[in-house]
Amino acid sequence: MKNVYMIGIGLIGGSFAIDIKAHYPDTVIHGISRKETTLDKALELHLIDKKAKLEDIKNADLVIVSIPVDATVKLLPTILDYIADNTLVIDAGSTKKAICEVVEHHAKRRNFLACHPIAGTENSGPTAAIAGLYKGKTNIICEVEKTTFKLQEKALDLFRAIGMRIRYMDAVSHDKHIAYVSHLSHISSFMLGKTVIEKEKNERDIFDMAGSGFASTVRLAKSSPAMWTPIFKQNKENVIETLEEYIHNLQQFKELMQQDNFESIYNEMESTNHIKQILNGIK
Amino acid sequence: MKNVYMIGIGLIGGSFAIDIKAHYPDTVIHGISRKETTLDKALELHLIDKKAKLEDIKNADLVIVSIPVDATVKLLPTILDYIADNTLVIDAGSTKKAICEVVEHHAKRRNFLACHPIAGTENSGPTAAIAGLYKGKTNIICEVEKTTFKLQEKALDLFRAIGMRIRYMDAVSHDKHIAYVSHLSHISSFMLGKTVIEKEKNERDIFDMAGSGFASTVRLAKSSPAMWTPIFKQNKENVIETLEEYIHNLQQFKELMQQDNFESIYNEMESTNHIKQILNGIK
Numbered sequence: 001m002k003n004v005y006m007i008g009i010g011l012i013g014g015s016f017a018i019d020i021k022a023h024y025p026d027t028v029i030h031g032i033s034r035k036e037t038t039l040d041k042a043l044e045l046h047l048i049d050k051k052a053k054l055e056d057i058k059n060a061d062l063v064i065v066s067i068p069v070d071a072t073v074k075l076l077p078t079i080l081d082y083i084a085d086n087t088l089v090i091d092a093g094s095t096k097k098a099i100c101e102v103v104e105h106h107a108k109r110r111n112f113l114a115c116h117p118i119a120g121t122e123n124s125g126p127t128a129a130i131a132g133l134y135k136g137k138t139n140i141i142c143e144v145e146k147t148t149f150k151l152q153e154k155a156l157d158l159f160r161a162i163g164m165r166i167r168y169m170d171a172v173s174h175d176k177h178i179a180y181v182s183h184l185s186h187i188s189s190f191m192l193g194k195t196v197i198e199k200e201k202n203e204r205d206i207f208d209m210a211g212s213g214f215a216s217t218v219r220l221a222k223s224s225p226a227m228w229t230p231i232f233k234q235n236k237e238n239v240i241e242t243l244e245e246y247i248h249n250l251q252q253f254k255e256l257m258q259q260d261n262f263e264s265i266y267n268e269m270e271s272t273n274h275i276k277q278i279l280n281g282i283k
Numbered sequence: 284m285k286n287v288y289m290i291g292i293g294l295i296g297g298s299f300a301i302d303i304k305a306h307y308p309d310t311v312i313h314g315i316s317r318k319e320t321t322l323d324k325a326l327e328l329h330l331i332d333k334k335a336k337l338e339d340i341k342n343a344d345l346v347i348v349s350i351p352v353d354a355t356v357k358l359l360p361t362i363l364d365y366i367a368d369n370t371l372v373i374d375a376g377s378t379k380k381a382i383c384e385v386v387e388h389h390a391k392r393r394n395f396l397a398c399h400p401i402a403g404t405e406n407s408g409p410t411a412a413i414a415g416l417y418k419g420k421t422n423i424i425c426e427v428e429k430t431t432f433k434l435q436e437k438a439l440d441l442f443r444a445i446g447m448r449i450r451y452m453d454a455v456s457h458d459k460h461i462a463y464v465s466h467l468s469h470i471s472s473f474m475l476g477k478t479v480i481e482k483e484k485n486e487r488d489i490f491d492m493a494g495s496g497f498a499s500t501v502r503l504a505k506s507s508p509a510m511w512t513p514i515f516k517q518n519k520e521n522v523i524e525t526l527e528e529y530i531h532n533l534q535q536f537k538e539l540m541q542q543d544n545f546e547s548i549y550n551e552m553e554s555t556n557h558i559k560q561i562l563n564g565i566k
Contacts, residue, residue, distance in 0.1 A: 118494040167491050180479045181493040185500040191532040192471050193558040196463045208450050210464040211401040216499050217468040222559045225552035233545050243537045249474040254526045262516050269508035275476040276505045
């Protein structure tokens with residue numbers, strides 16, 4: 001793996017770059033970005049060795065695409081057009097159906113491996129990149145059977161080296177499940193932040209009264225709108241379904257309060273405490 | 284401060300006990316609890332030096348009440364009946380109006396300081412107690428003017444010693460603001476947990492796909508129903524108001540998605556990103 005091209009060099013791409021350098025010190029990391037300032041920052045932070053242009057990926061052993069999912073859908077066919085026969089292309093998008101569909105009939109479909117590393121923080125851009133982000137995290141691979149076996153192996157070697165666990169899933173199931181365990185969390189967090197900001201115009205009051213519990217529930221409201229808007233758009237149907245169920249449950253909780261049915265409220269909370277056992281496994 | 288009596292010796296009381304011992308090594312900590320097993324555990328963990336009965340608080344220099352807020356409302360008048368003239372009683376309840384009201388006309392009202400330390404974790408019971416829980420955290424004191432000046436000073440010395448910042452507020456404002464920055468977060472978290480558990484019966488799937496973002500937003504769903512049910516009950520009107528606004532915002536977000544108005548969705552998220560600056564101050 002001599003030449004790796006990073007298309008997008010923010011939190012996800014940048015953290016991949018750091019780990020790849022650590023495990024494959026001879027690799028030359030080339031950075032590609034729409035924004036010159038991002039590339040300059042990535043060079044300055046030593047995330048990449050060189051700046052590159054999209055057409056340069058014809059020299060790539062590996063291309064990692066970590067840009068917003070709408071940009072991935074737009075660019076992925078062109079990326080596959082440019083690459084050589086032995087190049088592996090992986091993405092890191094939080095949706096999988098639209099991305100898989102857009103290259104379904106591409107002549108180089110077998111060079112692409114659809115991935116979703118369940119890793120990240122609420123920060124974004126090259127300065128957010130950190131070493132070891134992927135260690136112990138799950139990487140969901142979709143439609144693995146559509147990728148050439150040799151390139152699957154190459155990808156698995158990399159994921160193993162940086163410490164990821166692998167799970168296989170079809171793209172439709174991925175998008176459905178991830179709406180519940182990730183996309184809905186982001187909306188719940190954004191709307192919680194909005195509700196509190198709207199009400200508490202005096203920030204000093206929020207600051208002084210808010211504790212770690214509040215910070216924890218609204219942490220995701222710091223996330224990048226440029227990254228999340230296209231995710232919600234691509235996963236619209238599933239996300240709306242989760243939102244409807246979430247709103248229904250909140251509505252019901254409110255009605256129980258209005259009816260002074262605090263016994264049921266106690267039971268609701270007690271049965272949800274069960275989340276403890278589920279969360280114990282999440283790093 | 285020779286004799287400190289802890290009424291309730293869970294996360295909050297136990298953590299107070301640890302810090303008091305650290306800063307006032309000569310203090311004898313007496314534990315009072317409805318449950319004998321809690322006292323045994325607290326003794327075993329060296330949170331308390333001795334078990335005690337409620338009537339023993341006549342010997343107290345300081346009484347710290349950290350039990351569910353419904354129990355505080357029930358017990359606080361009796362506690363004030365029992366204490367000596369120079370005893371300071373503080374509570375740590377997440378609601379303040381009902382607690383202040385129940386002792387409003389008590390002959391020993393001036394021995395009581397109504398407090399809400401904004402500190403805690405999602406865990407409960409004596410085993411959840413930790414050293415330094417209160418360091419750098421805010422303690423909201425309500426109706427300070429109703430407490431004898433000398434006992435105010437005594438309380439402030441303690442809070443200063445264990446590293447707390449003090450904010451003064453009236454009980455009605457406290458309950459209104461705290462509904463937004465704490466109580467609503469808990470409901471949002473519980474209902475998020477419920478929504479996901481209901482949908483994803485196969486826990487293995489949740490476990491594998493959920494990342495740190497999900498864990499962060501549902502962390503509070505591990506909280507104790509015995510503690511939170513009476514909080515919601517006592518702060519019913521304020522909590523319902525926050526819930527209505529939160530549901531309204533979620534509903535609106537869903538409608539924007541249904542209308543494919545992703546430009547507005549982008550703007551919603553971007554303006555809520557402002558929470559970053561607010562959260563920077565929260566530890």
